[in-house]
């Protein structure tokens with residue numbers, strides 16, 4: 001079965017499992033809207049091999065089941081809430097089981113004495129990126145400098161993509177400018193804890209070639225506006241699974257091809273294609 005055929009059969013499967021009239025109507029609309037994305041890969045930019053630090057036997061197979069249901073071809077995967085070595089071992093194991101479905105990213109915590117050698121191992125495995133979280137870098141005032149140290153060390157080893165949860169726009173502005181050889185992906189469409197802050201993240205992505213935003217667990221009602229601010233070429237579909245759900249997160253984007261109560265323009269087929277996988281495929285050089 002070709003890839004094209006597989007995608008069509010997934011959509012048919014989804015349409016056939018929608019039981020209610022509303023479900024059928026939505027599935028029909030999505031089928032016709034989603035058709036152009038069959039041209040490109042659908043890639044989830046953010047998938048954990050854990051659910052908030054909890055892992056169980058079979059979790060990785062369950063992710064594949066969700067990817068098949070949602071029509072997701074590939075996912076950027078990592079483990080984060082465990083020590084550096086243990087995280088990367090689990091990611092490696094999952095990747096080895098499903099090498100065609102997963103794109104592995106490494107993970108380090110600065111509190112682990114082996115974080116530098118883990119970065120080296122990640123580069124030797126030829127993984128293209130790492131996932132970092134601010135609370136695992138530093139909870140103190142040295143967050144910026146410690147982040148800089150880790151990212152510069154990663155870049156030294158040839159790791160050039162950093163997916164980073166860091167809720168400080170000033171730090172992100174400075175580091176993305178100063179470490180320009182790295183592609184920075186900021187999850188959750190940026191952060192909006194202070195009024196108007198999300199717009200700043202969107203503008204950072206718009207203005208800086210090496211900055212992107214992922215959509216995971218974002219507030220759906222702000223997506224249309226955020227995409228307008230940042231530009232569809234700077235937005236990456238992501239689920240933040242296995243806590244976040246690939247089908248739900250993907251639908252939150254696809255539905256923007258229909259009229260919205262927020263009066264933002266409908267996403268074009270081309271924009272949808274870029275967000276669901278085109279942008280990330282380009283970054284990952286797939």
Ligand SMILES: [Zn+2]
Nearest residue numbers: 046048187240
């Ligand atoms: Zn996450």
